[in-house]
Amino acid sequence: MAFVSEQTRSLFAGTAPALAGLRRHWMRVAGQLPVLPLAILIPFLLVAAFADVIAPYDPTEPIPGAKIFEPPFWAEGANPAALLGTDFQSRDILSRLIYGARVSLIVGVMGTIVAGGIGTTLGVLSGYLGGWVDQAIMRVTDAWLALPALVFAIFLATMVGPSMWNIIIILGAVYWTRYARVIRGEVLSLREREFVKLSEIAGASSARVILRHVVPNVVNSAMVLASLTIGVVIIAEASLSFLGVGVPPPEPAWGSMLADGRSMLMVGDWWLTVLPGLCIMMVVLATQLMGDWLRIRLDPQLRNM
Amino acid sequence: MGQFIIRRTFYALISLFILSLTIFAIVRLTGDPVTLLAEPGARAEDLERLRAEWGLDRSWPVQYLAFAKNIITGELGKSFNYQMSVSTLYFQRLPASLELALAATLISFIIGIPAGLISAVKVNTGWDSVGKVVALFGLAVPGFWLGLVLILVFSVWLRWLPTSGTGGILHLIMPSVALGWYFAASLLRLTRSSMLEVLRSEYIKLARLKGLPGYVVIAVHAFKNALIPVMTLAGINLVVMINAGVIIEVIFAWPGIGRLLYEGIFQRDFPLVQGVVILAGIMIVLINLIIDILYAYIDPRIRLAR
Numbered sequence: 001m002a003f004v005s006e007q008t009r010s011l012f013a014g015t016a017p018a019l020a021g022l023r024r025h026w027m028r029v030a031g032q033l034p035v036l037p038l039a040i041l042i043p044f045l046l047v048a049a050f051a052d053v054i055a056p057y058d059p060t061e062p063i064p065g066a067k068i069f070e071p072p073f074w075a076e077g078a079n080p081a082a083l084l085g086t087d088f089q090s091r092d093i094l095s096r097l098i099y100g101a102r103v104s105l106i107v108g109v110m111g112t113i114v115a116g117g118i119g120t121t122l123g124v125l126s127g128y129l130g131g132w133v134d135q136a137i138m139r140v141t142d143a144w145l146a147l148p149a150l151v152f153a154i155f156l157a158t159m160v161g162p163s164m165w166n167i168i169i170i171l172g173a174v175y176w177t178r179y180a181r182v183i184r185g186e187v188l189s190l191r192e193r194e195f196v197k198l199s200e201i202a203g204a205s206s207a208r209v210i211l212r213h214v215v216p217n218v219v220n221s222a223m224v225l226a227s228l229t230i231g232v233v234i235i236a237e238a239s240l241s242f243l244g245v246g247v248p249p250p251e252p253a254w255g256s257m258l259a260d261g262r263s264m265l266m267v268g269d270w271w272l273t274v275l276p277g278l279c280i281m282m283v284v285l286a287t288q289l290m291g292d293w294l295r296i297r298l299d300p301q302l303r304n305m
Numbered sequence: 306m307g308q309f310i311i312r313r314t315f316y317a318l319i320s321l322f323i324l325s326l327t328i329f330a331i332v333r334l335t336g337d338p339v340t341l342l343a344e345p346g347a348r349a350e351d352l353e354r355l356r357a358e359w360g361l362d363r364s365w366p367v368q369y370l371a372f373a374k375n376i377i378t379g380e381l382g383k384s385f386n387y388q389m390s391v392s393t394l395y396f397q398r399l400p401a402s403l404e405l406a407l408a409a410t411l412i413s414f415i416i417g418i419p420a421g422l423i424s425a426v427k428v429n430t431g432w433d434s435v436g437k438v439v440a441l442f443g444l445a446v447p448g449f450w451l452g453l454v455l456i457l458v459f460s461v462w463l464r465w466l467p468t469s470g471t472g473g474i475l476h477l478i479m480p481s482v483a484l485g486w487y488f489a490a491s492l493l494r495l496t497r498s499s500m501l502e503v504l505r506s507e508y509i510k511l512a513r514l515k516g517l518p519g520y521v522v523i524a525v526h527a528f529k530n531a532l533i534p535v536m537t538l539a540g541i542n543l544v545v546m547i548n549a550g551v552i553i554e555v556i557f558a559w560p561g562i563g564r565l566l567y568e569g570i571f572q573r574d575f576p577l578v579q580g581v582v583i584l585a586g587i588m589i590v591l592i593n594l595i596i597d598i599l600y601a602y603i604d605p606r607i608r609l610a611r
Contacts (some may be wrong), residue, residue: 027601125413142316142321146589152567155328155582158570159335195447235447239552241447245570258450262556264470277450287444 040286055095060250096252114172119179127187157245227291231284341575382576391580402561406546413484423498443490449552452483469558548585
């Protein structure tokens with residue numbers, strides 16, 4: 001490269017090894033990424049994000065000219081227009097599965113964020129403030145833990161009526177208790193640590209100590225718990241939708257697709273129930289594996305959890 | 306010990322109080338409870354009559370006292386659909402759910418405990434990996450989907466087992482596997498970690514040093530102690546299965562509490578839904594209390610702490 005002067009070359013001389021070092025660093029990080037869970041999750045995430053582009057049909061409308069319960073492509077008499085066949089309203093199963101990914105992942109992620117937000121906040125307050133605040137929060141946590149999560153969620157869903165956002169809030173309201181317990185325990189031990197004590201002695205307000213010193217130290221645990229909660233929330237949403245108190249029809253949710261296909265199981269149309277179930281299983285499996293990986297990376301103390 | 310029992314009972318009572326307060330508040334915060342208590346299609350004057358009848362025109366604290374009194378006396382209202390007291394219905398359905406839950410517990414023991422034991426004894430070997438995979442699938446495969454797949458394979462394709470309903474032992478197999486599946490995974494993980502902890506303890510090292518054969522150490526010395534937390538979890542699981550087996554009971558048309566709850570949801574039978582939720586909460590608080598006390602009785606370290 002003759003047109004690059006000696007001067008320029010010497011100017012950049014130091015950056016090449018630095019860049020290489022940076023690249024090596026990222027290569028190492030990439031090498032440790034969990035391959036299997038990402039190989040499952042990324043396609044599902046992409047499908048959910050670009051559902052409008054990928055899905056061949058509107059998931060809530062019947063395919064014009066198609067019959068109900070048309071078989072999928074591998075069966076005899078399949079309709080080439082509907083790859084995975086049609087459901088009881090002659091809607092395209094493939095499109096419903098694709099849009100269903102969006103519903104499942106949004107509810108899973110948002111429900112987990114709501115649960116984590118409530119639980120972490122209450123856990124931090126309970127652990128740091130102690131005294132009657134701690135007592136009050138922990139007694140509420142105990143009481144809420146006493147209700148089986150699914151039964152509690154069903155009760156709440158019958159009260160407020162079904163909609164996707166209601167389900168997110170309900171599942172958040174049901175699954176925060178575990179965060180509160182774990183985070184409170186961590187905060188109790190953080191409160192005794194020198195850096196927290198010193199900042200209190202230096203005159204920092206409670207709000208400052210909590211936000212600057214306590215919260216950053218419990219974020220890892222909250223993340224690990226979150227990775228374990230997502231799968232639980234996704235299955236809970238599927239359960240509610242299966243029972244008819246989840247995401248309301250005609251919105252496509254994997255749980256309600258399972259329920260719709262149930263009656264056809266007896267005549268052997270297995271794909272109507274097996275396919276949505278496989279989707280649920282794969283997503284939950286991937287989030288669980290992701291959680292295991294995060295747990296080992298972020299929080300050695302939680303390895304045996 | 307006496308002091309411990311009193312303190313734990315006091316906590317349980319507080320839990321029940323908060324539970325009742327939560328349910329009471331949710332019903333009133335999310336809408337007008339009269340619309341829930343009225344049968345669908347009721348007229349305006351009927352609503353007013355009901356409001357007065359149930360005391361819903363009075364202030365909240367007065368209403369709560371009445372609500373709490375009803376819970377204590379077991380008067381949980383009358384189901385619209387059955388025209389029967391909710392508690393009577395609940396206890397009529399309890400035996401069926403108990404039968405299913407016991408069978409599911411048995412299944413979870415058969416799968417979870419041996420697998421957990423082997424995983425712990427052969428830690429970090431191929432056996433342990435198999436255990437990990439089983440535990441992972443236990444969490445990731447939804448029980449209701451497993452139930453449907455079992456129906457497909459064993460009833461529709463092979464025609465070995467009846468699809469649903471009650472009857473003999475054959476009717477019990479699929480629902481109990483579908484219900485026990487998830488709990489088997491949790492028992493497996495707990496058995497494994499509890500066993501690992503015990504195997505690391507001093508008295509196990511001593512037993513080995515004494516020259517006892519390996520299987521005696523594992524079976525007699527370690528397993529017995531590792532079983533305590535496992536049994537605790539199994540006790541709680543049993544009560545959860547009785548009350549939360551909704552979907553499995555729906556899939557297999559099992560006439561238990563879960564199915565009762567499902568009927569309540571579908572017929573918008575509000576007193577029924579509320580009653581089942583309250584009774585489930587009470588049962589779980591009680592079983593937790595009993596287990597806490599038993600625990601303290603077995604292990605003095607617990608009752609002396611705090």
